[in-house]
Amino acid sequence: MMVGDGDDPHAVGGPVRHIPVLLAEVLEALSPKAGDMVVDGTFGAGGYTKAILATGASVVAIDRDPDAIAAGRVLEQQSGGRLRLVQAPFSTLDDQIESADGVVLDIGVSSMQLDQAERGFSFRNDGPLDMRMAQAGLSAANVVNSFKAGDLARIFGFLGEERHAGRIARMIESRREKRPFERTLDLADAIETHIGRAPKDKIHPATRVFQALRIFVNDELGELAKALFAAERALKPGGRLAVVTFHSLEDRIVKRFIADRSDAASGSRHMPEAQVRLATFRKAGGGVTAGDAEIAANPRARSARLRAAIRTEAPARGDDFSIFGLPKLPGIDLPGER
DSSP, X not given: OEEOOXXXXXTTOOOOOOOOTTHHHHHHHHOOOTTOEEEESOOTTSHHHHHHHHTTOEEEEEESOHHHHHHTXXXXXXXXXXXXXXXXXXXXXXXXXXXXXXXXXXXXXXXHHHHOGGGOSOSSSOOBSOOOTTSOSOOHHHHHHHSOHHHHHHXXXXXXXXXXXXXXXXXXXXXXXXXXXXBHHHHHHHHHHHHOOOTTOSSOTXXXXXXXXXXXXXXXXXXXXXXXXXXXXXXXXEEEEEEEESSHHHHHHHHHHHHHHTOXXXXXXXXXXXXXXXXXXXXXXXXXXXXXXXXXXXXXGGGOEEEEEEEOSSOOOOOXXXXXXXXXXXXXXXXXXX
């Protein structure tokens, strides 16, 4: 299960049983059957993969977290050759398979990652300020202790939708001159002390900052955009795309992609033939959310939204990041924005 983001008071962590979100709806959108090949781009604890394997289909499951891949090896061995695990970013899914009948993406951070204090995703328990899903590259501590206040404010404001982004960024810049931030609770406590917390506040003052840092460190929005283009290239005609998001920023990217790819420009006698656009996807319903029963059983499902589309026979259009309106944040270099 990929849990919710900063709008969930429990999203900062705490033990939670692995429950795949919108599982029935995802299976309906994918419609897998024996002989099909489906890509699970966010393997996690294998919830979707197990359900897809149960239909008789085969799965290529991708995860950039080495811990998730290691934990899935037993399932791979038990699959009779129908499961192949790949440690890689899901943005490279078309490098892992030539043709797929389905692609499912479950966006966000897994409950297992949140529950491990040493991974630094949560401030429920103290841990190193890390947040790296791939356990390599730039850490949250690197960002907090080296980025300019203006850049931190942009990250907190856009990726965390934090209304005190500027105040928090300036506090961090001032405090780190005395002592760098190295632990999750140190940063969370500093933010709470600086911003304050009213008794009626439902979420901790640091929640949105932690969300923003996690999304930035893992380039989650950029990876999602690249993965959608990769799915367009990998899916065969009639292949199905299903994406579950937990935050408005993620959902906006998926919604814009499907809308853009479902739109065909008919062209005219004044338009060169090469400029005519063909729809590469057909929208399969609107956004699907969890029902009351699922939310009651799994409160973190309340922010989940599923969007689906079906691949047409038109050739892939190529990577046009302008359709998403992604900002140019420090350290993030999207193709086409150089």
